[in-house]
Amino acid sequence: LELEKQLRGALERNELQVYYQPKVDAKTNGIVSFEALIRWFNPEMGTVSPVEFIPIAEKASLIQEIGFFVITEAFEKLTQWQRKYSDELSMAINLSPVQFRSGEIVSALESLFLQYELNSRSVEFEITEGLLLSNYCNVEEELKKLESLGVTLTMDDFGTGYSSLSYLRQYKFDSLKIDREFIMDLEARESARKLVSATIAMAHELGMTVVAEGVETEEQKSILVASKCNFLQGWLFSKPLPAAEIDSLLEKESFK
Numbered sequence: 184l185e186l187e188k189q190l191r192g193a194l195e196r197n198e199l200q201v202y203y204q205p206k207v208d209a210k211t212n213g214i215v216s217f218e219a220l221i222r223w224f225n226p227e228m229g230t231v232s233p234v235e236f237i238p239i240a241e242k243a244s245l246i247q248e249i250g251f252f253v254i255t256e257a258f259e260k261l262t263q264w265q266r267k268y269s270d271e272l273s274m275a276i277n278l279s280p281v282q283f284r285s286g287e288i289v290s291a292l293e294s295l296f297l298q299y300e301l302n303s304r305s306v307e308f309e310i311t312e313g314l315l316l317s318n319y320c321n322v323e324e325e326l327k328k329l330e331s332l333g334v335t336l337t338m339d340d341f342g343t344g345y346s347s348l349s350y351l352r353q354y355k356f357d358s359l360k361i362d363r364e365f366i367m368d369l370e371a372r373e374s375a376r377k378l379v380s381a382t383i384a385m386a387h388e389l390g391m392t393v394v395a396e397g398v399e400t401e402e403q404k405s406i407l408v409a410s411k412c413n414f415l416q417g418w419l420f421s422k423p424l425p426a427a428e429i430d431s432l433l434e435k436e437s438f439k
């Protein structure tokens with residue numbers, strides 16, 4: 184309850200910040216995209232993890248406001264980075280189940296694309312299976328509306344939920360994000376290597392691209408490259424960073 188009370192004032196007190204973690208092209212290792220990840224720095228409690236406060240925000244109906252903050256921050260940065268560095272750069276944003284509830288997310292996004300002069304194709308939404316399980320709304324309809332905007336839809340944390348495969352059959356995703364759990368095991372376990380390479384092959388058969396999260400070692404990277412994974416994300420390349428530090432990284436990249 185204390186956390187909820189603090190969270191209510193966090194936006195006004197400027198305690199929320201968006202960090203960005205690069206995703207690289209597995210073939211070139213060049214930065215092609217970012218995942219926007221929210222951070223909360225509270226003077227009394229210190230850093231609070233989104234794993235802790237996102238569920239509270241969802242229950243307390245604060246997620247709409249927080250989600251809108253993340254989207255506008257991420258759009259603003261993406262617009263700047265596209266102008267300064269490359270219009271091929273894209274941005275992934277995590278969407279919570281509850282953000283669908285009001286039924287206003289799609290029209291809000293339409294206005295934001297116009298306002299920021301952003302092409303919807305450069306925006307990706309990462310959706311965990313939790314969303315698909317929820318009965319907040321007609322999920323299928325909301326996903327179709329999102330799809331019609333032209334954004335990329337990614338199934339996040341793939342492989343960890345109850346029925347990832349059945350959701351793939353039911354809904355149309357453009358991309359899969361393989362959960363860190365599987366990446367962690369790549370070096371030690373033959374079974375993880377087989378699961379990951381079969382998952383990538385399956386996704387490609389279905390016309391989807393694949394991103395691996397939590398890539399920490401060169402060996403994991405080599406295994407993923409050999410399995411034809413399209414994009415890589417993890418500490419091997421960069422931790423999530425504040426926008427200013429992403430600028431320093433982008434200064435060093437060579438864009439065509």
Ligand code: G
Nearest residue numbers: 219220221232233234237253277278279423
């Ligand atoms: O980067 P970190 O380990 O703190 O992220 C932890 C979890 O919080 C991840 O599952 C991530 O998807 C989630 N998360 C981070 N930022 C956001 C956000 O803006 N919206 C939602 N819904 N989840 C987020």
Ligand code: G
Nearest residue numbers: 277339340396397398399416417418419423
């Ligand atoms: O659940 P989601 O995929 O949205 O969240 C990604 C989470 O993984 C974030 O909390 C982020 O900080 C964390 N993360 C990103 N890269 C790595 C990594 O290479 N290793 C570990 N241990 N965590 C990572």
Ligand code: MN
Nearest residue numbers: 218277309339
């Ligand atoms: Mn994610």
Ligand code: NA
Nearest residue numbers: 339340362396
């Ligand atoms: Na994930």
